[in-house]
Amino acid sequence: MTVMEQRGGYRPTPPPAWQPRTDPAPLLPDAEPYRVLGTPAAAKADPELLRRLYAHVVRGRRYNAQATALTKQGRLAVYPSTTGQEASEVAAALALQERDWLFPSYRDTLAAVVRGVDPVQALTLLRGDRHTGYDPYEHRVAPLCTPLATQLPHAVGLAHAARLKGDDVVALAMVGDGGTSEGDFHEALNFAAVWQAPVVFLVQNNGFAISVPLAKQTAAPSLAHKAVGYGMPGRLVDGNDAAAVHEVLGEAVDRARQGGGPTLIEAITYRIDAHTNADDATRYRAADEVETWRAHDPVVLLERELTERGLLDEDGIRAVRDDAEAMAADLRERMNQDPVLDPMDLFAHVYAEPTPQLREQRDLLRAELAAEHDDREGTHR
Structure with missing residues (x-):
């Protein structure tokens, strides 16, 4: 007879379903976004860090302008600009250590560039040339995700696997406010909290999911409040304040690295440009709204702080x-x-071992290309 079978033996009893698993109070975000620049907290900021943030934000602004121009010249098929969001992009890349992983969305090429990815390689996917465009392992930047929020479960999986292996690795996953309406977002947060995975979720709330304003997506007090439902802390930060975003992200990354589990951070920012070059933003927002946000420009905020000091x-x-x-x-x-471009690259990175169907398709294309070449040679004889 086992202990469990004995009369009066130990019977583990779960808590009642209504009883909170954790105290929700410490998980709630502040009522107002956290700020550093232009506040007394700025005096404590590292001057070298502020200069570094400024240099990257200015480069980021020029990068956005140049990439947008390339779409008009036909050199890029599409470009989702982060003009006005450079502070969050830069801070996300700089908050990580070299061994950590960044999981960007399709809008986060600037974060990838700040992380060390060559700008041309970062834009290769948007150019339509081939696959990812860069080696994810070289800079520990996952492939750009064009499906909304699918990078979030990937980040949780990598972070959880790293912890099981004993690797000192944190994953930082970036997503827009529109991505929080996807099922992948909720599944990722739930898994991360249950597993206490070393992952940080950064939501760049730029006001619109293409043309849909945030108020038509959620009635929550903030996106950061959604963290409480999954048992992780939520933080609200001014996404145009590079120093504030870097500080909040740094604290969350350190917490994850020390075994404290995941954090959801909402960075309040604004998408100055249209959703992409294929979007007409004037159809759903007024010009004066955009101009109001230009007064809270991340470049101006940093430049003012640095010059005044x-x-x-x-x-x-x-x-x-x-x-x-x-x-x-x-x-x-x-x-x-x-x-x-080599057309045969279409088949080079699909499977580790090509399937019979893939080999058949590859051989058919190779034969067609050879026949076209022979026809051209015959014409020129």
Whole structure:
């Protein structure tokens, strides 16, 4: 007879269904977004970090402008701009250590570039050339995800696997406010909290899911409040304040690394440009609304803080802008070169071991290309 079979033996009893698993109070976000720039907290910010954030944000603004121009020149098929959101993009990349992983959405090419991905490679998918465009393992940046929110479960899986293996790795997953309406978002948060996976979720709330305003997506007090339903902390931060986003993300990454589990962070920002070059934003928002947000520009906020504290002068501003122009010129020159494409690459990265059907398709295409080549050669004889 086992202990469990004995009369009066131990019977584990779960708590009543109505009883909270955790105290919700510490998980709730603050009523107002956290800010650093322009507040007394800015005096404690590291001057070198502020200069670094400023340089990357200025480069990011120029990167966005150049990539948008490339769409008009036919060099990019599509570009989802992050003009106005550069602070969150930059902070996300800089908050991670080299061994950590970044999981971007299709709008987060700037974060990938700040992480170290070559700008041309970061734009390759949007150019329509081939697959990811870069080696995810080189910089620990997962492939850009065009389906909404599918990168979030991927981030949770990697983070959970890393912890099981004993690897000191944190995953940071980026998503827009529209992505929070997808099932993948909720499934990822639930798994992450139950497993206490070392993952941080950054929601860039830029006001619109294409043309749908946030108020038509959710009635929650904030997107950060959704964290409580899954048993993780929610943080609300001014997404245009690079110092604030970097601080909040840094704390969440440290917490995850130390075994504290996941955090959901909502960065309040604004999409200055249209959803993509294929979108007409004037059909669903007024110009004065956009101009109001231009007054809260992330470049201006950092530049004002640095100049008022004597940490940046005209020469420093000019040097940063010149560096951004040099980056844009290099990007423009290399993107204006027609890539050399091999049609057989269509079959090179689909399966580790090609299936019989894939091999058959590959052989058919190879035969067709050879026949076309022979026809051209015959015509020129």
